[in-house]
Each structure stands twice: as structure tokens, then as C-alpha cells.
Amino acid sequence: xxxxxxxxxxxxxxxxxxxxxxxxxxxxxxxxxxxxxxxxxxxxxxxxxxxxxxxxxxxxxxxxxxxxxxxxxxxxxxxxxxxxxxxxxxxxxxxxxxxxxxxxxxxxxxxxxxxxxxxxxxxxxxxxxxxxxxxxxxxxxxxxxxxxxxxxxxxxxxxxxxxxxxxxxxxxxxxxxxxxxxxxxxxxxxxxxxxxxxxxxxxxxxxxxxxxxxxxxxxxxxxxxxxxxxxxxxxxxxxxxxxxxxxxxxxxxxxxxxxxxxxxxxxxxxxxxxxxxxxxxxxxxxxxxxxxxxxxxxxxxxxxxxxxxxxxxxxxxxxxxxxxxxxxxxxxxxxxxxxxxxx
Amino acid sequence: xxxxxxxxxxxxxxxxxxxxxxxxxxxxxxxxxxxxxxxxxxxxxxxxxxxxxxxxxxxxxxxxxxxxxxxxxxxxxxxxxxxxxxxxxxxxxxxxxxxxxxxxxxxxxxxxxxxxxxxxxxxxxxxxxxxxxxxxxxxxxxxxxxxxxxxxxxxxxxxxxxxxxxxxxxxxxxxxxxxxxxxxxxxxxxxxxxxxxxxxxxxxxxxxxxxxxxxxxxxxxxxxxxxxxxxxxxxxxxxxxxxxxxxxxxxxxxxxxxxxxxxxxxxxxxxxxxxxxxxxxxxxxxxxxxxx
Amino acid sequence: xxxxxxxxxxxxxxxxxxxxxxxxxxxxxxxxxxxxxxxxxxxxxxxxxxxxxxxxxxxxxxxxxxxxxxxxxxxxxxxxxxxxxxxxxxxxxxxxxxxxxxxxxxxxxxxxxxxxxxxxxxxxxxxxxxxxxxxxxxxxxxxxxxxxxxxxxxxxxxxxxxxxxxxxxxxxxxxxxxxxxxxxxxxxxxxxxxxxxxxxxxxxxxxxxxxxxxxxxxxxxxxxxxxxxxxxxxxxxxxxxxxxxxxxxxxxxxxxx
Numbered sequence: 001x002x003x004x005x006x007x008x009x010x011x012x013x014x015x016x017x018x019x020x021x022x023x024x025x026x027x028x029x030x031x032x033x034x035x036x037x038x039x040x041x042x043x044x045x046x047x048x049x050x051x052x053x054x055x056x057x058x059x060x061x062x063x064x065x066x067x068x069x070x071x072x073x074x075x076x077x078x079x080x081x082x083x084x085x086x087x088x089x090x091x092x093x094x095x096x097x098x099x100x101x102x103x104x105x106x107x108x109x110x111x112x113x114x115x116x117x118x119x120x121x122x123x124x125x126x127x128x129x130x131x132x133x134x135x136x137x138x139x140x141x142x143x144x145x146x147x148x149x150x151x152x153x154x155x156x157x158x159x160x161x162x163x164x165x166x167x168x169x170x171x172x173x174x175x176x177x178x179x180x181x182x183x184x185x186x187x188x189x190x191x192x193x194x195x196x197x198x199x200x201x202x203x204x205x206x207x208x209x210x211x212x213x214x215x216x217x218x219x220x221x222x223x224x225x226x227x228x229x230x231x232x233x234x235x236x237x238x239x240x241x242x243x244x245x246x247x248x249x250x251x252x253x254x255x256x257x258x259x260x261x262x263x264x265x266x267x268x269x270x271x272x273x274x275x276x277x278x279x280x281x282x283x284x285x286x287x288x289x290x291x292x293x294x295x296x297x298x299x300x301x302x303x304x305x306x307x308x309x310x311x312x313x314x315x316x317x318x319x320x321x322x323x324x325x326x327x328x329x330x331x332x333x334x335x336x337x338x339x340x341x342x343x
Numbered sequence: 344x345x346x347x348x349x350x351x352x353x354x355x356x357x358x359x360x361x362x363x364x365x366x367x368x369x370x371x372x373x374x375x376x377x378x379x380x381x382x383x384x385x386x387x388x389x390x391x392x393x394x395x396x397x398x399x400x401x402x403x404x405x406x407x408x409x410x411x412x413x414x415x416x417x418x419x420x421x422x423x424x425x426x427x428x429x430x431x432x433x434x435x436x437x438x439x440x441x442x443x444x445x446x447x448x449x450x451x452x453x454x455x456x457x458x459x460x461x462x463x464x465x466x467x468x469x470x471x472x473x474x475x476x477x478x479x480x481x482x483x484x485x486x487x488x489x490x491x492x493x494x495x496x497x498x499x500x501x502x503x504x505x506x507x508x509x510x511x512x513x514x515x516x517x518x519x520x521x522x523x524x525x526x527x528x529x530x531x532x533x534x535x536x537x538x539x540x541x542x543x544x545x546x547x548x549x550x551x552x553x554x555x556x557x558x559x560x561x562x563x564x565x566x567x568x569x570x571x572x573x574x575x576x577x578x579x580x581x582x583x584x585x586x587x588x589x590x591x592x593x594x595x596x597x598x599x600x601x602x603x604x605x606x607x608x609x610x611x612x613x614x615x616x617x618x619x620x621x622x623x624x625x626x627x628x629x630x631x632x633x634x635x
Numbered sequence: 636x637x638x639x640x641x642x643x644x645x646x647x648x649x650x651x652x653x654x655x656x657x658x659x660x661x662x663x664x665x666x667x668x669x670x671x672x673x674x675x676x677x678x679x680x681x682x683x684x685x686x687x688x689x690x691x692x693x694x695x696x697x698x699x700x701x702x703x704x705x706x707x708x709x710x711x712x713x714x715x716x717x718x719x720x721x722x723x724x725x726x727x728x729x730x731x732x733x734x735x736x737x738x739x740x741x742x743x744x745x746x747x748x749x750x751x752x753x754x755x756x757x758x759x760x761x762x763x764x765x766x767x768x769x770x771x772x773x774x775x776x777x778x779x780x781x782x783x784x785x786x787x788x789x790x791x792x793x794x795x796x797x798x799x800x801x802x803x804x805x806x807x808x809x810x811x812x813x814x815x816x817x818x819x820x821x822x823x824x825x826x827x828x829x830x831x832x833x834x835x836x837x838x839x840x841x842x843x844x845x846x847x848x849x850x851x852x853x854x855x856x857x858x859x860x861x862x863x864x865x866x867x868x869x870x871x872x873x874x875x876x877x878x879x880x881x882x883x884x885x886x887x888x889x890x891x892x
Contacts, residue, residue, distance in 0.1 A: 115620050118623040121436070122439075123623060126571075130615050133612045134613065184755075187753060188753065192742075194753075198731060201731065208711045209689060209721055210743060210744070211712055211713075212712060301450070302451070303451075304447040305447070305455070309447075311440065311444035312444040315437060315444065
């Protein structure tokens with residue numbers, strides 16, 4: 001029988017160092033040194049990977065862990081972006097702006113959670129989709145706060161008088177927040193609240209009979225996912241320098257959904273894989289097309305084709321996403337590495 | 344009062360277009376338990392096919408329209424045969440995401456076809472510009488055509504489901520596909536027929552809507568408004584979908600006239616949220632009971 | 636010596652809906668540590684009573700008292716903290732996770748941490764996780780689930796899944812265990828194993844067990860008392876021998892002549 005000392009090594013991050021830890025550290029190093037070697041364009045693209053990952057972790061908690069279908073996450077990115085820019089425009093500085101983004105989005109998430117408690121599956125998805133459309137329209141009409149359809153320019157991040165407007169600065173800030181959110185999500189998974197969410201996803205009635213307060217847990221799932229999306233929205237507004245209602249459409253909500261499905265539903269690694277896919281694969285496709293045709297490779301239909309096609313392929317052949325593919329490849333490599341050594 | 348009625352009539356016409364797409368959602372969901380998110384894009388595809396046949400190939404409106412509907416219906420059946428068939432037994436959410444992917448691809452293909460792309464095209468109907476007057480109430484001939492056609496289709500569908508063998512078979516598979524197949528019903532063929540019918544309905548909606556809203560790659564969004572219409576009716580009721588469509592269309596038209604700017608665009612969704620808040624399973628929905 | 640107060644007292648329990656009287660005035664009581672079986676043909680109302688005691692349904696009439704505390708108005712999620720756990724006829728496991736994870740969910744009721752300390756994984760949260768894991772391991776070893784610890788429950792055989800559901804219920808540390816058809820779907824050997832398990836649980840944890848059962852061998856072998864139902868009403872109550880020899884029971888269940 002295992003002793004408490006054994007559990008400690010399974011439960012803590014330090015204890016689980018091993019192989020996954022090395023890869024994690026390597027990834028951290030890569031992330032840290034990228035700005036030294038790449039153009040501003042790529043720094044910006046990789047900043048968006050972090051930002052989408054933050055929103056993705058939120059959606060993963062809501063959908064992957066708690067099983068609640070949300071087709072309207074863009075609404076929370078919008079509320080975060082607009083709250084942040086409004087507070088900053090009023091002169092309160094970026095820390096207050098970011099705090100406002102998280103608080104406003106969390107409250108909005110709670111608002112959505114209330115009626116959502118009574119809905120499931122199809123109807124919940126449709127309700128959240130409708131909510132997304134309504135928020136989009138609010139953003140277009142509430143000109144005094146949002147600048148209406150024309151959008152609003154977003155000034156550089158300002159912390160205590162220091163301006164952090166350089167691409168590399170936003171890059172590091174975004175990745176810092178991303179790692180923080182990853183850690184919070186990881187902690188959620190290994191503690192009672194995260195297990196309660198997964199229990200609700202798998203069998204609400206058994207969860208209830210085992211003592212889970214379903215309403216409260218769903219409320220936490222909605223709030224956390226909205227909070228993370230709000231943070232992502234605030235970062236997004238600064239990364240882009242400009243926000244308008246056209247950015248926070250159902251398209252964005254669907255992109256996030258496609259992202260975590262392709263990456264791997266229900267896993268944390270999957271969110272990162274999905275975010276990388278979302279940002280990098282269109283670039284790859286452009287590059288490949290550029291090699292074969294001398295014509296215009298900026299065709300607007302290519303992105304939806306890439307995402308739609310990849311989603312269909314993943315759902316048909318590898319429903320557990322890139323995460324599962326990586327695990328299988330890793331296991332295969334290890335088996336063959338071991339047999340190689342034996343020769 | 345006249346103005347009010349005016350709005351109601353034109354709203355009803357648009358509402359019946361929504362109803363046609365809503366019928367597609369409901370038919371497919373009722374029979375196959377799939378929420379086909381790509382239906383909006385199928386509507387758009389119908390409009391583009393009609394544009395191609397009527398404007399580019401210079402065919403008469405009615406012939407071009409029917410060809411467009413048949414093409415999209417065939418496409419719908421092919422989608423079922425090739426893609427949906429492989430997903431039988433998967434969780435509803437997974438199948439739903441497949442239809443999301445299909446929707447993306449349809450939209451992408453439309454944007455990539457050289458003659459189509461991202462421009463907006465006009466598709467004039469033979470009734471363009473003509474109006475009829477009913478004692479002060481002016482109704483555009485287009486709207487009247489929509490009202491009459493959609494009503495006829497709705498009546499035909501009712502007769503089909505209630506009185507024909509095929510319709511009976513489709514109702515059987517929606518209740519219990521396994522038993523139906525034991526009784527000799529060709530369930531997979533029926534699934535393809537249901538998809539074809541749903542796609543045809545959406546395509547017809549696209550053809551009828553095109554003269555009013557023009558043909559462009561973002562038309563699918565209009566199709567999404569049919570979802571509130573379907574939910575209003577309970578998502579498993581065909582008459583409910585029609586009533587839902589009418590309600591949404593009329594509310595939208597009235598909102599456009601009496602409410603501040605922008606409310607019209609989201610009126611359908613506001614109505615939906617209000618209905619779901621009171622009845623989380625739609626106006627006529629059935630509660631989902633699980634036996635433990 | 637005062638009489639041993641009952642653990643669970645059900646009085647005049649009834650559930651009517653739409654003219655159907657699924658349960659019509661049922662009363663019984665269960666002592667601490669007692670193994671109590673509810674039997675009857677299909678439709679007699681056994682599982683309905685179960686679902687009322689575990690608060691899935693609200694009774695139309697009657698009271699359910701656990702050590703004096705009225706249960707019939709409480710939400711079902713508050714039962715584990717009062718010491719009541721149940722299993723389900725159709726096995727309701729958390730199919731997306733491992734055996735260990737399912738059992739850890741049963742430990743939920745002993746949770747002392749709040750959301751913030753969990754998100755930050757404070758030393759207190761870590762200590763709680765270790766304590767939960769300890770508790771789960773004890774149950775895993777008691778039920779011989781060791782090899783399946785990290786296996787996804789969806790891939791396990793039926794009998795093992797039933798055991799995992801039992802493990803999850805035990806993690807709650809219940810005074811009263813409600814087992815809905817513990818032997819359904821099991822062969823004779825597995826059923827014998829289950830009967831030994833139930834006796835072992837009662838001995839080790841001093842848990843009272845109320846079970847709905849069809850398998851009369853199981854009922855006769857391990858029950859202290861039996862409640863026989865028919866058409867939502869009590870037909871007879873007594874020891875297994877008394878019920879076996881009861882004429883009314885025999886004619887109701889086996890038919891006349």
C-alpha cells in the first residue's frame with residue numbers, strides 16, 4: 001500500500017517533475033528566448049497564442065471539465081476588453097483596467113450562470129450563442145463606453161507611469177498570465193472543485209448524491225471561465241491596439257471551440273496545442289501555398305477551410321485531439337527508443 | 344394602424360423564410376437527433392446556386408431556383424452519406440461540432456469559388472418592384488410570393504408527414520430508430536432523405552430571401568436566426584417551427600420600426616432568451632427525464 | 636436499558652402522481668448497523684422509496700427521519716454530510732475518469748478547503764489531498780481494487796464497476812448505505828462475493844445497509860430484517876424466515892395454486 005510520502009510525489013508539481021517536467025522546462029526556455037530571435041510579427045503572433053490559450057483554459061474549464069456547452073465566450077472577451085479600455089481611458093491606469101476586465105467579466109459570467117443552471121446541452125449552447133449576439137450588439141450601440149461600431153483605439157499598457165507598449169513587453173506579460181492561468185487550472189483539476197465539475201459533466205445525479213453542490217459548482221465554472229476570458233480580452237485589446245464589435249463575434253466563439261476540440265477536449269495540454277494550431281497553422285498553410293503558387297495566397301476562404309477541414313478530420317479519426325496524438329507518439333517513441341537501446 | 348399591419352405582413356414574410364430554415368433544423372433533429380449547425384450555410388449555398396443558374400447561366404428564375412434547391416438537397420444527402428454516417432453513436436455534442444466544421448467548409452468553399460468569392464450580388468426576382476395594394480395596405484409581390492409559397496410548403500409537409508408512408512416512416516425513426524429498422528424501415532436511407540429535405544428547405548429559404556437580402560457569403564448568419572424560431576416551437580415540433588418563425592419575423596419587423604436602432608438585429612435572440620428563461624426547454628418542449 | 640433508537644424511521648410515506656399511487660403509506664424503521672432488505676415484484680415501489688429516501692423524489696406524504704432529523708425537505712446533496720450514501724440500479728459512475736478519481740469524489744463531503752485555497756493549492760489543500768488519497772487507498776485495499784486504481788472506469792467489466800460505485804459510496808463514510816439492487820447483472824459467484832462484502836462493510840464500518848433486492852438467496856443469507864412490498868404498500872415485515880413462511884407473501888409473490 002502506498003504511503004503518504006508516495007502520494008505527495010504524485011500530487012505536487014515538484015514531485016511529478018520527471019519526463020513531463022523536462023519538456024515543460026524546455027518549453028519555458030523556448031518561450032522566454034523567442035523575442036531575441038524573431039521579428040515583431042512573430043512575437044505578436046506568439047503573443048496571440050498565449051492570449052487564446054488563456055481564453056481557452058476558461059472554455060476548457062466550462063466545457064471540458066464541467067460539460068457546459070458555451071457558444072458565446074467571445075462576449076466575455078469583449079466585456080474584458082471594453083472594461084479595461086474604458087477604465088484606462090478614464091485615467092485609472094492599466095492595473096485597474098485589468099482588474100476591471102476580470103471583475104466585469106466574472107459578474108457577467110455569474111449573470112449567465114443563473115439561467116444556465118436549468119439548461120443543458122443543446123438549449124444551453126443556443127442560449128449562450130444568443131447571449132453572444134446580444135453583447136456584440138450592445139458593444140456596437142453603447143458608444144459612450146465602447147466607441148460603437150467605429151471601435152476604439154487602445155493605448156499602451158501603463159503600470160505606475162511605465163509604458164509597456166513594445167511587442168516583446170506585451171509578449172512576456174501575456175505569457176506570464178498564461179502560465180498563471182495554467183497553474184490555476186491545474187490546481188483546479190487536482191482538488192475537490194475540479195473533480196466536482198467533472199462529476200457534474202459525467203453524471204449530475206451521481207454528483208448530487210455524492211454531496212456535490214451542483215448549482216454552486218456550475219456557477220464557479222461559469223465565473224472562472226468568464227474571468228479568464230475577460231483577462232484574455234484585456235490582453236487582446238492591448239496586443240491589437242484597437243478593438244471593435246466586429247472582433248467579438250460568433251466567429252471568435254467558434255474559433256475557441258474548434259481550438260480546444262482540435263487540441264484535446266478535457267486536457268490542459270490540449271489548450272496549448274490548440275492555441276498553437278489556431279495561430280500557426282494558417283501561417284504554415286500560407287507558406288506551403290506560397291511554395292506552389294506564385295499567386296495571391298491571402299485568400300479569405302482558406303482559414304475557415306483549414307479550421308473546418310481539420311476539425312472534421314480530428315472528429316472522424318482522432319476525437320481526443322492533438323493531445324492524444326502527442327501522447328501516442330510519445331509512447332511509441334519511448335517504446336522504440338527502449339528497443340533500440342537493447343540492440 | 345396601417346403601418347403596424349404593414350410591418351406585420353413584411354415581418355410574416357421574412358418570418359416564413361426563417362420558418363423554412365427552422366423546419367430544416369427541427370426535421371433533422373427530430374429524426375436523427377443531430378443539431379445541424381451548417382443549415383445556415385446550406386441556405387447561403389442555395390442562394391449562390393440560384394444566383395449561378397439564374398444570373399450567370401441566364402436560366403429563368405423558377406427553373407434556376409428549382410435546380411438550386413435540388414443541387415443543395417443532393418449535397419445534403421451526400422453530407423449525410425459520407426460524413427454523418429461515420430458519426431453514428433457519438434455524443435450529440437461531437438456530432439454538432441462536426442456540423443460546425445461542415446459549416447466552416449461550406450463557407451470557405453463559397454469564398455474560394457472564383458465566380459462567388461466575398462462580393463455581394465443581387466438576384467432580382469421576376470416580381471421585383473411589383474406591389475399589390477389591399478385597401479391602403481401595400482404588400483410587395485416578393486413578400487406575397489414568400490407567404491404563399493411557404494404556406495403551401497408547410498401544408499404539403501403536414502400532409503406528407505401525416506398521411507404518406509414515407510412520412511410515417513420518418514416519424515417512426517424519430518421515435519425509435521432501432522424498432523423501426525427491425526420493422527423493415529431503411530433507416531439510413533431515411534436519414535439521407537431527411538438531410539436532403541432539410542437542406543432543400545434551407546435552400547428554398549435562401550432562394551426566396553436572396554432578392555430581398557442579396558447574395559453574399561455571410562448570409563448564413565441570417566439562417567442562425569431560425570434557431571430561435573425552432574426553439575420557440577420546442578425544437579421537435581414542425582408546426583411549432585412555423586409558428587416560431589412567424590413570431591420571430593413579426594417581432595423583428597416591429598422592433599425595427601418601434602425600437603431604437605440595433606434592437607432589430609438581436610430581437611430574435613432576446614425573444615429566445617426570454618422564452619428559455621421561463622421554459623428552459625422551449626415553449627412546447629418535453630422535459631428530459633432519466634430513469635435511475 | 637432504553638431501546639436502541641432507530642437510525643432511519645420512515646412513516647406513512649407516499650408518492651402519488653397523476654392518479655398513480657406508486658407508494659401508498661409505507662412505514663418502517665432501520666436500526667444502526669442493521670442489514671435491511673426491501674423486496675417485492677416490479678412496480679411494487681421499492682426503488683421509488685429508495686429515491687425518496689435519497690431525495691431524488693419529493694414524497695407526497697409522510698416523513699423520513701434520520702436520527703431524528705427530518706430528511707424529506709432537504710436537497711439530495713446534503714445527505715452525504717448526514718451520513719447517507721447510495722448506489723444506483725444502472726450504475727452511475729463518472730465515466731470520464733479513473734477509479735481513484737471516482738472514489739476521491741466520494742471524499743468530497745469531508746472537504747474543508749474553499750475555492751481560493753484550492754486554486755492556489757495551499758499547504759492546507761495539499762494536506763487535504765493526501766488525507767483524501769489515504770482514505771481512498773484504504774477503501775481500494777478493502778475492496779481489492781488496487782490494480783484498477785488508475786484505470787478509466789469506462790473500460791472496466793460490469794462487476795468491477797459496481798464495486799467502484801460501492802467504493803465511492805464508502806468514501807463518504809456513511810452510517811446508512813442505500814444499495815439499489817446490488818446483485819443485478821451478477822452471476823451466482825459474484826453475488827456471493829457481494830454478500831460477503833456487505834457483511835464485511837457492516838462489520839468494519841458499522842454501517843447500516845438498506846438494499847432493494849430481487850435475489851432471495853442474498854436476502855435470506857445476510858439480511859437482519861426484510862420488508863415485503865406489493866403495489867406500493869407493505870405486505871409484511873420481519874426476519875427472513877418469517878417472511879419466507881408468511882402466507883400473504885407467498886400468495887402475493889408466487890400466486891395461488
